[in-house]
Amino acid sequence: MKALYKPAFFLLLLLLPFATYAQKQKPKSKAQLEKEKTENLKRIKEANRILQQTKAQKEASLGQLNAIQEKITVQQGVITNISKEVSFIDSEVRETESIVNALESDLEKLKKEYATMVYAASKSANSYNKLMFLFAADSFNQLVRRMRYLQQYSEARKKQVEQINKVQIALTRQLNLLASKRQEKRGLLNKQIAESKNLQSLKQEQNNVVSRLSQQEQNLKQEVAQRQSAVKKLDNLIADIVREEMARAAREAREAGRATSGSANKITLTPEAALISSSFAGNRGRLAWPVEKGFISQRFGRHNHPVLKGVVVENRGIDIQTAQGENARAIFEGKVLTVASVPGMNNIVMVQHGEYFTVYAKLRTVNVKEGQNVKMKDVIGTVYTDADGTTELQFQIWKNNANLDPSGWIISK
Structure with missing residues (x-):
């Protein structure tokens, strides 16, 4: 008896579901893209809340401009995310189309094979022909073999029908999936167009704010001068505090009989401080x-x-714009080294973490005292809101007397 055709893609579908198969071929899963989308929506919501607070106080301000720029940055991320989703779906569509084509080819071959079997069976459809076929055997063994052949041929026809039905079901499922993916792609493309329009609106809003701010050139120059003066005062304060801490640590080390650092620019640490x-x-x-x-x-x-x-302006740390009434938190365990006030920077708190220092400036209130130990995320104060409605924290990180970029130290958002 002729060997029956075995559809390769049908066996693949039985062994490896398409959804899993498709996802394993992608550098980024759909779940990761969904997570990115959720994070972007959260950032837009936060930026909106901050922007509304700045708008409520003054028609145009740098804080308002910063909030708009944040929304533009996130909006661009949203559009990029949609583009990745579209590419992901395009890949899924191509793979689904490949499976559909293979299934259609399998189905056509199975039907042709079944038609041949039906035609052959029709020639011996009545019992007389079957009996003649059996009794024409030359021996008893041949008779048994012919009986077994007829039985196998009958079973093969049934299996062929079952296989055709299964392939048809699989084909229908893949066609439905293909239609769903194409519909999803159309929805994403429409959303991408809408988000691009939102981006253009934000850029127009940004240009309008810049234009209004440009009319306040003298006030802005005065603000820059005041800020640079405040930054210099804060730098001097931090430098003095670090020098005092270096001298104190070296003195205590000598009194305790411990070896002091070979460098004058490094703090002598106790074993506990070295661990932190x-x-x-x-x-x-x-x-x-x-x-x-x-x-x-x-x-x-x-x-x-x-x-x-x-x-050109210089920033010794990073400014973080936030919502009114937001708390400032310690980024790591340490000891409060200094609580002070600097004109233009309001209240400041300096926390020591061994040879590292974190500085939290522009605080409205302070919740900690000098010498107090703090843990990560302990509240150290509330962030100050200026007359423009901008709530902004100045945050710095130092290693001994070297200034570091904080954005490389805190977790990325």
Whole structure:
């Protein structure tokens, strides 16, 4: 008897479900894309809340401009995320189409084979022909073999019908999946168009705010000068505190008979402080944010002013814009080294983590005292809101007397 055709893709579907098969071929799963989408929506919600608070106080301000820029950044992320989803679905559609084509080919071959079997069976459809076929055997053994052949042929026809039905069911399922994927893609493309329009609206809003701020050039220049003066005062305060801490630690080490550091620019650590310092360094990139919600409104280092042409500002840390009434939190365990007040920076808190220091400036209130031990995410104060309605924390990280970029230390959002 002729061997029956075995559909390869049908066996593949039985052994390996298509959804799992498709996902394993992708660098990013659909679940990861959904997570990115959720995080972007959360960031947009936070930026909206912050933007509304700045708008309520003043028609145009740098805080408002920063919030709009954050929304633009997140909006671009939303559009990129949609593009990735579309690419993901395109790949799924191509694979589904490949499976559909293979199943259709399998089904056609199975039907042709079944038609041949039916035609052959029709020639011996009556009992007389079957009996003649059996009794024409030359021997008893041949008779037994012919009986077994007729039985196997009958079973093969039944199996062929079952296989055709299964392939038809699998084909229908894949066609429905294909239609669903194409519909999902159309929905995403429509959403991408809508989000692109939102992005253009945000950029127009940004241009309008920049235009209004440009009319306040003198006020902005005065604000820049005041900020730079405040930054310098804060730098001097931090430098003095670090020098005092170095001298104190070296003096206590000598009195205790411990070896002091060979460098004048390093703090002599006790074994306990060395452990905290090592742990702080080991958690680089995973340290907690100094506020629960918010975004980086001004990054570390020198950069151009967002409105004033030719004006360069320098940031010794990062500014984090947040919502009114938001708490400032310790990013890691340590000891409160200093609580002070600096004109233009309001209240500040400096926390020591071995040879590392974190500085929290622009605080409205302070909840801790000098010498107090704090743990990660302990509240150290509330962030100050200025006359423009901008609530912004100035956050710095130092290692001994070297200034570091905090964005590389806290966990990325």
